[in-house]
Amino acid sequence: MEGGTLGLWQESMIGLARSERAKQVMQRLAGRTVLARRFAVIGNGGTAIATARRLHDDLGISASLCYLGEYVDDATAIRRTVEASIDVAGLLGAAGLDVNVSIDPTAIGHLRGEDTFQRNAERIGQAVADAAGDAGGRLMLDMEDLALVEPTLRALRRLLAKGLPAAITLQARLLRTRADVRDLVHLRTAVRLVKGAFPLGPEHDHQGRDAITREYLSLAAMMLAPEARDAGFRPVFATHDDAILRSVARLASRNGWPKAAYEFEFLYGVRPDWQQKLRASGHSVRVYVPFGTDWWPYAVRRIGENPRNALLLGRALLGRTYQRG
Numbered sequence: 001m002e003g004g005t006l007g008l009w010q011e012s013m014i015g016l017a018r019s020e021r022a023k024q025v026m027q028r029l030a031g032r033t034v035l036a037r038r039f040a041v042i043g044n045g046g047t048a049i050a051t052a053r054r055l056h057d058d059l060g061i062s063a064s065l066c067y068l069g070e071y072v073d074d075a076t077a078i079r080r081t082v083e084a085s086i087d088v089a090g091l092l093g094a095a096g097l098d099v100n101v102s103i104d105p106t107a108i109g110h111l112r113g114e115d116t117f118q119r120n121a122e123r124i125g126q127a128v129a130d131a132a133g134d135a136g137g138r139l140m141l142d143m144e145d146l147a148l149v150e151p152t153l154r155a156l157r158r159l160l161a162k163g164l165p166a167a168i169t170l171q172a173r174l175l176r177t178r179a180d181v182r183d184l185v186h187l188r189t190a191v192r193l194v195k196g197a198f199p200l201g202p203e204h205d206h207q208g209r210d211a212i213t214r215e216y217l218s219l220a221a222m223m224l225a226p227e228a229r230d231a232g233f234r235p236v237f238a239t240h241d242d243a244i245l246r247s248v249a250r251l252a253s254r255n256g257w258p259k260a261a262y263e264f265e266f267l268y269g270v271r272p273d274w275q276q277k278l279r280a281s282g283h284s285v286r287v288y289v290p291f292g293t294d295w296w297p298y299a300v301r302r303i304g305e306n307p308r309n310a311l312l313l314g315r316a317l318l319g320r321t322y323q324r325g
C-alpha cells in the first residue's frame with residue numbers, strides 16, 4: 001500500500017478500535033479467536049508471568065507486561081488496570097524476572113484528569129521499584145495520540161523527580177519528537193523509539209514511509225551518541241523493520257555501545273524469527289506482552305499497522321477461527 005492509502009487504512013482501524021459496540025460484540029462472541037491470541041495473552045497476571053517465564057527460559061528474551069485496556073473513563077476499569085499492573089510487577093519480582101511494566105495513560109485515568117493519571121502512574125512506578133529492588137525495573141509509559149504527548153512527558157519528569165524508574169515511548173513520525181529526544185538523552189531514563197501508530201497531517205507528522213524511516217534513523221543516532229551513554233541513558237528501539245534494525249545495530253557498534261546497554265523491543269506475536277535472530281547475535285531483546293481480556297482495540301490497531309493482518313480480522317468477523325479451550 002502507498003503511504004497515503006496506508007494512512008487512511010490505519011485511521012479507519014483506529015476508528016474501529018475505538019468503537020465500543022464492535023468491542024463489546026467481538027470480545028463476547030469471539031473472545032478466543034486467533035485474532036485475539038495472535039497479539040495478546042488472554043488471561044490474568046499469572047498467565048502473563050508464565051509467558052514471560054517461557055520467553056526468558058527458552059529464548060533469553062525479556063518481557064514488558066501491559067494490562068489491556070485503553071481510552072477508559074470508568075473508575076472501576078481504571079482501578080482494575082492499576083491493580084493489575086501493581087500485581088504483575090510484584091509477580092515478576094517474586095518470579096526473579098526483569099520487572100518491566102508498560103502502561104497507556106488513558107488506561108490509568110488520564111480521561112478523568114491529569115492528576116488521576118499521575119497519581120496512578122506513581123503507584124505503579126513505586127510497585128515496580130519495590131518489586132525490582134537493586135535489580136532495577138522500569139515503568140514504561142506508552143505514547144498515545146498527539147494530545148497525550150505533553151501530559152505523558154510531564155508524568156515522566158515527575159516520576160523521575162521522585163526517583164522512580166520511569167521511561168517513555170516517543171514516535172519518530174511526529175515532527176516534535178526531535179526536540180523531545182534532545183531533551184531526554186542527557187537523563188538517566190530510557191526512551192522507546194517507535195514509528196508511531198497515530199498518523200496525522202503534514203503540520204505534525206513526517207509524511208510517507210521513507211521520511212519516517214529517515215527520521216527514525218536520525219533520532220536513533222542521537223540516542224546512540226557517546227554523550228547519551230555517558231549520561232546513563234538507555235535507548236530502546238521498538239520496530240519490526242529489519243532494515244532499520246540492521247542500521248541501528250551497526251551504528252551502536254560503531255559508537256562503541258555494549259550490546260547490553262541498549263535494547264530491541266518487539267510486539268508479542270510479531271516477527272519472532274527476528275527476535276530470535278537478534279538474541280542469538282548477543283543483543284538484548286524484549287517483547288511487549290499485552291495481557292487481560294480487553295483485547296479488541298489493541299488487536300485492531302495491529303491490523304491498522306499491517307494490512308496483511310486484515311485476513312485475521314476477516315476470519316474473526318466471520319467467526320471462522322473460533323477455538324475452544
Ligand code: FAD
Pocket residue numbers: 141142143144169171194195196197198238239240241242265266267270271287288302303305306309
Ligand atoms: P513497519 O514498517 O510497519 O513494519 C515493518 C515490518 O514488520 C512489516 O513489513 C511487517 O512484516 C512487520 N510488521 C509490522 N507490524 C506488524 C504487525 N502489527 N503484524 C505483523 N507484522 C508486522 N506506537 C505508538 O504510537 N505508541 C506506543 O506506545 C507504541 N508502543 C510500541 C511498543 C513496541 C514494543 C512496538 C514494537 C511498537 C509500538 N508501537 C507504538 C507501534 C509502532 O508505532 C508501529 O506502529 C509498529 O511497530 C509498526 O511499525 P514498524 O516499526 O514495525 O514498521
